[in-house]
Amino acid sequence: MANLDPITSWTPADAAHLGRRAGFGLSPEAAAALAASPPGAAIDAWIDGLGADHGAFTAALAHADPVDEPARGSAPNQAPAVPGPHPYLVEGAQAWRNDLSRAQAYLAFRMQHGPYPFQERLALFWHNLFATGWQKVDSVALMLQQQQTLRELGLAPFADLHAAMSRDPAMAIWLDSVLNRADGANVPNENYAREAMELYSLGADNGYNQQDITELARALSGWSFTVAAGDRIPDPTSPGRWVAGRGTFRVYDGGANPEGEYLWNALGAEAPPARLPDRHGGGPVTFLGQVFADIDAASGPGLAKGEDVLRSIVVSRAAQASQFLARRLVLHFVSGAASQADLDQVAELVRTTPGFDLRQVLKVLLKSQWFFEPANRFALVEGPVSWTVRAARALGLDLAAADAAGAAQNRFAAWAQVVETFDLAGMRLLDPAGPNGWHEDRAWLNSNTVRYRTKLAAALALGETFTQGGAARALFPSEVARWFPTAPASPQEVLDRLVALLQPAPIPAAVQAGWLGSLWPAAFTWDAASQDQARQLAFLILCAPSSQLS
Amino acid sequence: MRLTRRRFLQGLTAAGAAAWGLPGCAPATRALEPASPRPTRPILVVINIDGGNDWLNMLPPTAGQNRSVYEQRRPTLRVLPAGLVEIGAGAGLNTDFSGMSLLSDRGRVAWIPGIGMNNPNLSHFVSTDLWGQGSAQPGGTGWLGRYADAAFAPAGDVLRGITVTNDLPVMLRGQGRSFVSITSPSGFVFPSSLRGGLLGAPWDAGLLEAGYDAAVSDPGAGGPPGLAYAAQVGKAFLSATQGFGTDGTLPPRTPAVPYPGDASYPVRRLDGGALSGGLARQLKLVARMLAGGLDAQVFFTRVGGFDTHANQQVEHANLMRALGGSISAFYEDLADVQTESGNAQDRTMILAWSEFGRRVQQNQNGTDHGTAGLAFCVGRGVTGGFYGAYPDLGDLDGNGNLRFTVDFRSLYATVLERWLGLPAPATDALLLQGAALPAYPRLGFV
DSSP: OOOOSBOSOOOHHHHHHHHHHSSSOOOHHHHHHHHTSOHHHHHHHHHHTTTOOHHHHHHHHHHTOGGGSOOOSSSOOOOOOOOSSOTIIIIIHHHHTSOHHHHHHHHHHHHHHOSOHHHHHHHHHHHHHTOOOHHHHOOHHHHHHHHHHHHHHTTSBHHHHHHHHHTOHHHHHHTTGGGOOOSTTOOOOOHHHHHHHHTTTSOTTSSOOHHHHHHHHHHHTTOEEEEEGGGEEEOTTSTTOEEESOOEEEOOOSOBOOTTEEEEETTEEEOOOSBOOOOOOOSOEEETTEEEOOOOTTTSSTTOOHHHHHHTHHHHTHHHHHHHHHHHHHHHHTOSSOOHHHHHHHHHHHHHSGGGBHHHHHHHHTTBHHHHOGGGTTOSBOOHHHHHHHHHHHHSOOHHHHHHTTOHHHHHHHHHHHHHHHHHTTOOTTOOSSTTOOOOGGGGOOHHHHHHHHHHHHHHHSOOEEEETTEEEESSOOOHHHHOSSOOSSHHHHHHHHHHHHOOSOOOHHHHHHHHHHHOOSOOOOSHHHHHHHHHHHHHHHHSGGGGBO | OOOOHHHHHHHTSHHHHTSTTSOOBOOTTSOOOOOOOOOSSOEEEEEEETTOOOGGGTSOBOSHHHHHHHHHHOTTTOOOGGGEEEEETTEEEETTSTTHHHHHHTTOEEEEEEEEOSSOOOOHHHHHHHHHHOSSSOOSOOHHHHHHHHHSOSSSOTTSEEESSSSOOGGGBOSSOBOEEOOSTTOSOOOHHHHSSSSOHHHHHHHHHHHHHHHHHOOOTTOOTTHHHHHHHHHHHHHHHHHTOTTOOOOOOOOSSOOTTSTTOOOOOTTSSOOOOHHHHHHHHHHHHHHTTOOOOEEEEEEOOOOOSSSHHHHHHHHHHHHHHHHHHHHHHHTTOEETTEEHHHHEEEEEEESOOEEEEEOSSSEEEOSOEEEEEEETTOOOEEOSOOOOTTSOOTTSOOOOSEEHHHHHHHIIIIISOOOHHHHHHHHHTTOOOOOOOOOTTO
């Protein structure tokens, strides 16, 4: 039985486990510092992001402004480097002219350097659950707007998050909500309604039927969003077309269309009509056995009953929804081999937490004795993005050091060089292949993805360079001297300290002996050659099966 | 299967007669090439048409009640007679499915309309998994993975099963053997920076391999559960590098014909612009692997975008152009590929499938998830025509969906036994996995 009681003792190794699973790794020093507080307070603070210093990060974002790229379009780039926590969401994205790899690099940069790692890790978790793809959305800005919603509501009551995703402009394009009309003789478009239950709240065939899908689709018909004229970005690859820079959600309410707004559809943007067109299928809907009447204009937001219908899912199907969420949370944070009894317990926790409040649920789960059980350490295969970011945090220069060297831009450029490899390693950020996202745990590893992890390991450990502006720059600048603030006395100490830095699962003693014997066949001195060998050893550790686990 | 009077009558028609292993019903008015004899080293190329292909608009009904129901339920999405080439059995081939018409004319395409399963739940993901497992008792392995278990050497044959996608679908997972995934012609090679860089070529792989071997042979009592798995995968990667030769790349090759996405390819998108070359790139890579002498027998490819809930008129036409163009280009290209076991065109069969078809009733400008789908096989060894009855559009289920006419495992049984040469008892055991069901009937196209 899973023991969900909170842990009472707490060591740096425990903190490191929390950092791997619920963040992107902690240095040995940071793990020790976290373990110095009582576990309850420390883990609450980790989840809430307390004590995080956003100042340096925000300043670095302004420095790392990607708009110094050569202009791609005709319009001069006038995007200011806006101070604040999220300066790229609109202005930056517009400057990038819908450049996916820039946006991916921006996310990876946030994961490596952001002061609130749990928020980024949780956004990554939700990104996989509400998997929405740039390929069809065709807007970096809308994809990043969705990421921001995931950051803001990742710890909210689940119905709030579910409703927000249902109103999210990227989602509305991705699953055709913008084309769902049930007025007159039109049959509603079921694309979003089906996934709202199958993939986003209940699981396939779990407490609903085809009729419920059709009724939910009808309840949501007419939902769309508008963009202001200034938020339409010319598509640099296709003259005359536009991509959306920012969207404002609209429920049809019979009101007038805001001045200067364009109604979005799958084909671009419609010329603004005088009033938002009535695409809603009126009348009552019967959903999961409950009847929902139209809300009249006097008492509520126009004809929109969709939100009430959506919010009813976790109430009328609490058992199924809590099972669904439990399975996903456990698979990402705890174990790929949990028993049904374990999952039932976590589902019970979710169901009995008022409003399925995810902050409370995660605080219990990530403090539990079960989470810290030895059997659950290194029990999951780490996904390629978090795997890479964790190695970069361990081996690369940190944000402050980069600033002191006056080379903050390179931190961002490094990610721009390698994000393509994420795709090859099986995780194209902001663009999963389908609405069911990426399969987790063992599915992360196959012969092809291992090949690209090898490539990423080389970039991170061996100090690979790329050429920019005629000068060779290290892809991920790192100094072996920084990995070893004091000189190691023996090959075994080199290995032990790298293991402490990179935190792989235990490496068999015979393998360690084989590596050390090959790398240091003769007497050991800590010289430049040994430092190169230490890089090679870091590469071997990153490639080892032990390092693929979290 | 409930036998209605209508279905009984339909069973007497030409299309119905083709079901369950009877000779195919090919249009009698055209001169057909005879099928090639089954090769000694057959190759199978699987194309996963991802998203639930609206095959009703690929092979729309041309006559009778099926046509009138189709017209009525698809007021704006229906394909007009002018957009169809009659291919018999009351069905026409959409002219946007360009490339397939010529292959069909030559008798090289076996169409299986109405392929499906009992109790379909209309989920892409559940359906795809069931198609992958292909078993009455789903056990987490796939039918091609179990084939690899049965037919590939336990240690060796590393490159015999290959997916050119960068994942490992359920369909390809065996108990002891799985396919390797290769997405680029550089195959399996260490990053070039390593070969010329800090790590010396003679021993870098050796050190990695030592780590993999140790974890495979002795994962350690109480060690992390994923360790042996991670080591096996790493070992597969290293073993595959051996099959790619010393520099890890395939010899360059210029295809004999243009593929969709090539500048010289004649067919364009319906809305102008070039066709997507996604599938074409994968098939080109398969042809290059065969020409390069890779000893592979089963390949897996995927083309997505078929979840056409919206803007179907334009999107589906473009998808059909890319799909049909890629298949026909690949087929023609293979004629130019010689292998040790003979010409690749003679050796290869293409099997294309989708997890389901779509609802007969259109929504505003697209179609929602449905049931019975279309599978088809293409090759020199295929006897073209229709296999299994075209579903009866006048006899839909309570949700407006088609009733399937051929169990998808009949297709697998046919391919495993009659194309890949797995003995009949082994084929039945692979698909039934101990379930006490009658064996799946074989279809007669090979």
